[in-house]
Amino acid sequence: MRHWHWHGYGPGHGPGGWGIALMAIVSLLVLAVLVLLAVALFRYVSRSRQPIPHGPGVAGAAGGGPGGPHGWGHGPTPEQLLAERFARGEIDAEEYRHRLDTLRSPGGPGGPGGGGPGE
Structure with missing residues (x-):
């Protein structure tokens, strides 16, 4: 009679049904957390992004600001x-x-x- 060697498969070798289910659940949770972090980061960056004033219309520059000769530029x-x-x-x-x-x-x-x- 021959014995087959499954090399890691079968009872007592590798994760069982519950182990596979647990790995799937943990993987999905990690993926969900990563997606939520990416969305939160995108929203934070898009809200905090303010246009950087430059050029002759900048307040404090010559001719800039509301009191300057050219208004706000x-x-x-x-x-x-x-x-x-x-x-x-x-x-x-x-x-x-x-x-x-x-x-x-x-x-x-x-x-x-x-x-x-x-x-």
């Missing part, structure tokens, strides 16, 4: 900033329309003769 307009806040869901449609009307009105913050403190 080449940055986003107040209407663009408002639209970005609306797109991100920070304000609702009613507040967006109200603020946009205020920005565009002659007595609004950007219009002549209005908007500044003490005026």
